Amino acid sequence: MDQLLHSAPLLAILVSALAAVAIPLTGERRRNLRETWTILASIAKFGFVAMMIPGVLAGERYEMSLLEIAPGVELALKVDPAGLLFATSASFLWILTSFYAIGYMRGGNERKQSRFFSMLAVCLSATIGLCFSANLLTFVLFYEILSVATYPLVIHAGSEKAYRIGRQYLIYAITAGIALVGGTALIYGLTGTLDFQPGGFLEAGLGAPMLWTIFALFALGFGVKAGVMPLQSWLPNAMIAPTPVSALLHAVAVVKAGVFGFVRLVGYVFGPGLFGDMGAATVLAVFAAATILLASLIALTKDDLKARLAYSTVGHLSYIVLGVALLVPQAMLGAAFHMVTHAAMKITLFFCAGAIYIHTGKKKVSQLDGIGRQMPVTLGAFGVGAVGLAGVPLVGGFVSKWYLAVGSVDAGMLIFLGVFLVSGLLNAAYLVPIVTRAFFRSSPEHTGFNEASLLMVAPIFVTMLLSLLLGIHPDGFFQFFSISEAIVEAVTGTSFTGGG
Amino acid sequence: MSQIPALIPTSLLLAALLSLLAGLRSQRAGHAVAAAGIVVSFGAALLGMWEVVSTGQSIRYAMGGWIPPIGIEFVLDHLAAYMTTLITFIGVVVIFYAPRSIRFESPGKATFAYPSMALLLAGLSGMALTGDVFNLYVFLEIAALAAYALLAIGDRGGPFATVRYLLIGAAGGGFYLLGVGFLYFSAGTLNMADLSAILPELVENRAVMAAAGLMVIGLGLKMALFPMHFWMPDVYTNAPSAVSGLIAPIMTKVSAYAIIRLFLDVFPPGFFTETLPITATVGWLSAGGILYGSILAIGQHDYRRMLAYSSVGQISYVGLGIGLANPIGLIGGLLHIVNHALMKGLLFLIGGSVRLRTGVTRIPDMKGLGKAMPWTMYAFVIGALAMVGIPPTAGFFSKLYLLIGAVEAGAWIWFAVIIASSLLSAVYFFRVTEMIFRDPGSDPAETSRDQGGEKDESTPDHPVGEAPASMLIPVVILAVGVILVGVFNFAIISALLESVVAPLEG
Secondary structure (H helix, E strand, O other): OHHHHHHHHHHHHHHHHHHHHHHHHHOHHHHHHHHHHHHHHHHHHHHHHHOOHHHHHOOOOEEEEEEEEEOOEEEEEEEOHHHHHHHHHHHHHHHHHHHHHHHHHHHOOOOOHHHHHHHHHHHHHHHHHHHOEOEHHHHHHHHHHHHHHHHHHHOOOOOHHHHHHHHHHHHHHHHHHHHHHHHHHHHHHHHOOOEOOOOOOOOHHHOHHHHHHHHHHHHHHHHHHHOOOOOOOHHHHHHHOOHHHHHHHHHHHHHHHHHHHHHHHHHHHHOHHHHHHOOHHHHHHHHHHHHHHHHHHHHHHOOEHHHHHHHHHHHHHHHHHHHHHHOOHHHHHHHHHHHHHHHHHHHHHHHHHHHHHHHHOOOEHHHOOOHHHHOHHHHHHHHHHHHHHHOOOOOHHHHHHHHHHHHHHHOOOHHHHHHHHHHHHHHHHHHHHHHHHHHHOOOOOOOOOOOOOHHHHHHHHHHHHHHHHHHHOOOOOOOHHHHHHHHHHHHHOOOOOOOO | OOOHHHHHHHHHHHHHHHHHHHHHHOHHHHHHHHHHHHHHHHHHHHHHHHHHHHHOOOEEEEHHHOOOOOOOEEEEOHHHHHHHHHHHHHHHHHHHHHHHHHHHHOOOOHHHHHHHHHHHHHHHHHHHHEOEHHHHHHHHHHHHHHHHHHHHOOOOOHHHHHHHHHHHHHHHHHHHHHHHHHHHHHHOOOEHHHHHHHHHHHOOOHHHHHHHHHHHHHHHHHHOOOOOOOOHHHHHHHOOHHHHHHHHHHHHHHHHHHHHHHHHHHOOOOHHHHHOOHHHHHHHHHHHHHHHHHHHHHOOOEHHHHHHHHHHHHHHHHHHHHHHOOHHHHHHHHHHHHHHHHHHHHHHHHHHHHHHHHOOOEHHHHOOHHHHOHHHHHHHHHHHHHHHOOOOOHHHHHHHHHHHHHHHHOOHHHHHHHHHHHHHHHHHHHHHHHHHOOOOOOOHHHHHHHOOOOOOOOOOOOOOOOOOHHHHHHHHHHHHHHHHHHHOHHHHHHHHHHHHOHHHHO
16 A cells, blocks of 8 residues: 555556547447446546645655766656645546536537547646646656647637647647746756746746746746737637546646646746845736736636636636745645645536536527526526635635735735735626526526436536535535645645634 | 677678679568678677677777777777667668668669678768877768769659759768868878877867868768758658668768867867867758758658658757857757657658558648557657647657756857747648548538648548558557657766767867
8 A cells, every 4th residue: 555655656557548549449339338437547547646635634655766878867756745735626626527528519419529528638648747836847748748738628619710720739738838848958958857846946046037047937827728818819729629528637637737837847846035135926926917808808708618718717827826926834834735625626617517518508608598497407406606716605705805805905915905805896796697697597498307318417506516515514525625725835845724 | 809890891791792692582571681791780889889888998999900090990989889780770760661662662673782781881980089180081971872872762852962962072072071171281190199199289270170161061961951951851751661761860960979079189189179269160051950950851742852851950059069069068969969869760661651541641641540540640749749849748848858968058149949840840740640630521612722722632432551560560669769868868868878968068
């Protein structure tokens, strides 16, 4: 058991890579067997990740060094609270997404399902890989694999439009990837090390021009995936992918990889002290704050449901970036926890949007009048996610937003408190009307109870439940809150004894 | 063991001769003899590499028992082991790939192709092994002659392009030989080890400076160093695919190797960097070549021409490693020799497989091949990812080391050039990838627009299938190699390349 625990980081990465190979070999003709691989891999992956939670919370860091991949740099894994937080949420949501995707892909009679499930598995391998990366090079390696593996999912529809969007996606992703490689080379050439250190390892002695160049390269590299404006425009377009991809990758895994990159950059490469002193924190915070407000405003104007959710994602990703950039413990805690709560709430909303689309063919908000009577569970869950994102108590979003708000007061930045509050209102303005229209207006099309398939409704119900649980008892579910605290303690050195 | 340095080129020379004789009776026998000789030389190269790596000592062999400086010496050191293993490996892969492809593309000429291939490999491995600057010229010309023969058997434009190449190549050889002459008159020896002992006293000598300049110019022409690259695109475009797949990966690299050899082991430390700004010049020309090659590759409609322009850029990465002249940068350049050999060999061979099955060489006509030839096309994706530099393929690491080297040297413009060129490579390779994996015939309007209204008559109507095993297996081997070299690049560096760049550690 102990041995298993110590190889768990690697197993968690490999298990889905294995599935990615098994899936196309099994093929469309034996699709039940093929889907079994996805389900088994997702459960096993989550198991491997979850079994490390008690140890990591007790201060254990599971480390593995695989091979020396460059002079003085190893392909190495290290499980710390930050990586574990992201890995736990992503791998747990993959289980639900797997069931959901089966319902979605079969319900919509989609093409190339083997490629779809295979690439999804590769993406999850890469995501967990970058969570557990012990140094920048390993991180960049998985980050690049994630970028490339997402491409076939974006062009899944195979239409001219999908290819055009795929091209745009690649240009953004490759540019970002090369910026990261450049930044990594820069850091290695200047310091000779790439290992993540809680509290950072760069020193002010490198000089402002170098530090700013490093920051610029990484901000470009992570900003693309994190959708920080003005680098966000690929994300709403990427919604052309099947909804399970939008839900898991473009609300959780891929985009949060960018956000997670900022966490690593600020907390483990620069360190909060240096990042604040050089002034980069302010720059990042201003960009993030502008993104929050603009994305919320744009979301108001979108009639396409997935586009509206996509802009909402853009905004919420910047909540996390802003929380990190504020550098004070409470804000970082809120940011870390928002990675989990936003994941749960947003995936619920996307699942709902997909269920509605597959079941009724409706894509636009204006077509959803009265649909709540037909699909009460789906729209009920949508309502929970919507009020959660707006920051209503008893849903997870309230807790993370609370700490973000407290953090901006702690940091003495009342303007950002204002940003969070205004954006909360805007969230309510663009999400809640969808629910009210669905339930309180009526339409001749939607009469009588008629839900989507159980394979889709059950995951929706679970993610909704998770969103609520995170709000009612933040630490009750996989101790996400304790892990978030451990991250902040590691990065800032503050202790939260008795807090939370 | 000590015969290995001689065994590698002689088995190839012998194979070339016997293959021709056997080939006159039967093509199949000619191929078998050439293949046997190449496999033997590959085995010998592996053994030699093993010996060098395990003992840490070079293997020296005096030809005909004549001790240098009177006789010619072959030296199998770390760098030579690295190069010969690569050269013979590519040889093995291509010789098994060649028969189907050459019979299809250049019917009736296969008899002469196999001996020429063996001869080319003999020349290139001889260049890598010799410890004598004049003998290097001899092998350079042997390789060149074999290459002219091979290139001329291609498409209609082949002979013309080859004649131009021949003229340039002769000029290149001439420059190099002239440099050797200056060197001999100044130092009185042609043996590399002796030269490296004598030359430190002659650093101020004008003739030695001229010698260095002339030799590098000559090798630069052979290496297609920008702006001396102009012969290359036409040559690669018109050659048979198997020939491009053999020549493009290794031929220009061996000339780059020769420059590195002169820089590290013949001329005194600092001579190429401080006395004469040779490395810096090579570096700046390479930076130009990287941008030029990448940009022109984007505009190409012919698959092979695109690869040729990409080669102009890729060989320049090796040149950039020379230009950086620091350990990590040069490691990047040296690693890129193997990386690019594998990926470019892979991509040219894929072009041959596609041509065999469909007759197509233009990118717009490659639409939908992903469905027809899935394995070949997955291999293409790996090659394309490696060219762009996506981990864990080999291309990622050489670029990373070059970037680190640029940081250490403070060469910020080169840093920017490497980054920019990765983006450009992404553009032209993903254009092809996207084309391949589209549904065939899903959008005919766009295809004809890309063709500029022309209709390609060579596109067959019958359904297209996967390449035959004799062509698919070499492709798959190279694709797997691209990934393995990436993942285990550090093993190569620590076993071979670290001792190569040791003179730079200062």
